[in-house]
Every structure is written in structure tokens, then in C-alpha cells.
Amino acid sequence: MRETGKTRIVLPERIQRGDVIRVQIVMQHPMDTGFFRDANANIVPAWFINDVRVLYGDAEVARFEWTSGISKDPMVAFQLRAETEGTLTVVSKDSRGSEFRGSAEIKFATT
């Protein structure tokens, strides 16, 4: 079921302190450019995520400026050095002023 703004963060199953891990963020959003028309020839207005902030604990570790040139249901993946256990939070805003959040826990493997 579609839920605009739903944000999922995918982390490796096993993380050890100091690992540079892959963080993948997947969101649900139409990312409409404002140039397409619907079946009734009406312009579909521009509607897209334009700001994404990644927080590791309280620290902002990355910020992405986006446009409608990012594909529908955006995906972004990047590396992150796992230095501490803590919450990874993604806060994004779209061109209509809505704010979306998603989070995942970075926990170190015990064995």
C-alpha cells in the first residue's frame, strides 16, 4: 500500500565498531516534475522532496538537496563510519511543506 513519505533505512545485518557501512534510504514519493499530464490532459503539478537530512544521534552527517530530477520513489545509498551505537534518522521535506521521518538503530554485533 502506498504511503507518501514512508521512509525505510536499510543497514547491514552485522555491524562492528569502526566499520564503514552502506546505508540505503528508500522513500515513497511521486517526485512529480510538473511537466507531465494525467489521462484527462491536466498538468500534474510539481511535487517532490527537496531536502533530506541524515542525523546520526544528534549530529547531522549529510544533507541532500534534491529536485524533481530524482526518480519516483527515491533511493539513495551512501557509506557511513559506524563509530557509536545510536539512532540514524532521516528527515525529509517536500515542495508542499510536508515533513517525513524514518529511523534505524545502529547496534554493534556482540560476538
Add this chain to the structure above:
Amino acid sequence: MSLNEPIERRSFLQAVGVLGAALAVEGVSGAARGLPAAIRTIRPGPDDPPVPNELVQKIMTDRFQTRPIQRGHVTLDMPPMAEDGRYVPVLIESDLPMAADQYVKGVYLIVDHNPDPLVTAFHLTPALGQVQIQTRIKMKRTSWIRAIAETSTGELWADYLKVETSLNGCG
């Protein structure tokens, strides 16, 4: 192409000779059309794509002023033929350090012939440990793509690719 599979590296260097020749032709025709001087402010290197229009020039001037952009330290990986302009995979990597005193603070992705050419800008911190960014973008038509990394000391490093697409993903 599944997004979870690594993007295959293309034999880009093999094509450089051909592209160089094509660029030389483009450069001449650009000058012949009498483009305003402002468009030629940022001078590309011998095998770098020329700045195609005022929109791209403005983005480059706003973000990079007149600093030189050198080729190297950045690898842009994309399929040479993007079948669907709505979903074009992009991988940007850099071997530049991500240390507290010296790091990549920004990565810019410019699609020359998109309506909004600066598709995305990634602002980074040393906490990432390494520059390796993967995403999916839209393309309106066949275009040069610029991946430009800006270091904390203000250096600019870039890689360029020409990607062909037939299905307009921008509208």
C-alpha cells in the same frame, strides 16, 4: 537492472578517443553559433564537455565561482544507454580523503540537458568515512552528465559521462 547489484564498470577510457573527436566538433559549432561570452567563462579541459547553456553556466558560477575544475579523484558510473529516462542509475565514487581536517564537503550532479540541470547536491561530512553515493535520476534526453566533488579546501574534482536515452523521463 536491479538496484542491489553493483553497476558494471564500462570501458569508458576506450571511448575517449572517439568522444574527444566529437567534442572538438561540438566546440567549433558552439563558437560558430556565437554564444555569449558568459557561457564560455568556465573553460573545460581538452576532453571535458563544453558548458552547453546559460542555465548550466549559472549553476557552475553560483556553486564554484571561477575555480578550476580538474578531472580525477571522482568516478561517475552510469549505463551508456539508459533505456528508461525515468529511472537512470548513478554511482559516484571518490578516493579523496574523508578526514576531520580534509574531506569532500559536496558532490554535485549536473545533467546538462535536463530542465533543472542540477539534479542533486550532496553535502557531506567526514563522518561518512568514504565517498560512494548511489541513486536514481531522471533524464530528458541524451546528455553529458557532470559529477563534481568539492573538497573542504575548495578544490574541485570531476568526472563526465555522455549518457544516451530515448524515453523522456522529465516530461
